[in-house]
Amino acid sequence: MSQKTSSCVREAVENIEDLQNAVEEDCPTGCHSKLLSVSHSLGDTVPFAIFTSKSTPLVAFGNVGELDNGPCFNTVFFRVERVHGSCATLSLLIAFDEHKHILDFTDKDTVCEVFRLEKTNYCIEVDLDCFCAINCLNPRLINRTHHH
Structure with a gap:
């Protein structure tokens, strides 16, 4: 059996990383910035x-033990920070x-209750070849303040 050369989940995450990097800028008011960027x-x-392969x-x-300010939480939502090989x-x-209210996905809450997502400094390292599907969400969920 031949080894897989590529993973569709990995390709999707790499594409998301490229899209995010195209928006992030060191000097947003510089002449070489993407001043007209729609995004x-x-x-x-x-x-x-x-x-996973079991559709879970x-x-x-995040913040296990509440050593930092704020509550301990769990999540099923992520932002790609860096892709390195298949990780x-x-x-x-x-x-x-x-x-x-913070949603708890291991307990009672469902993804349909999500109104707002916020970035955190908590990270996880993953092997992208271990996943079978990716579900991208609307970027407007980040820091959302009201219904549209």
Whole structure:
């Protein structure tokens, strides 16, 4: 049996990384910046969920032990920070409902209750070849403040 040379999930995550990097700038007012970029209004994050071969979403935990300010949380939503080979560093996106309550995906809450996602400094390292599906979400979920 031949070894897979490419993974569709890996390709999707690499594409998301490229899209995000195209928006991030060191000097946003410089003459070489993307001043006319349409995506400026959408921010710099393409949120997504990834799924195992059993169709279950990857769940990760942030602020375990509450050593940093803020609550311990779990999430199924991520932002790609860096792709290196078949591995990736993903930052955890914390999910809130429209009443600003943190959602718990290991307990009772469902993804349909998500109103807002926020970036965090918590990361997870993943092997992209271990996932079978990726579900990209609307970038407008990041830091959302009201219904459209």
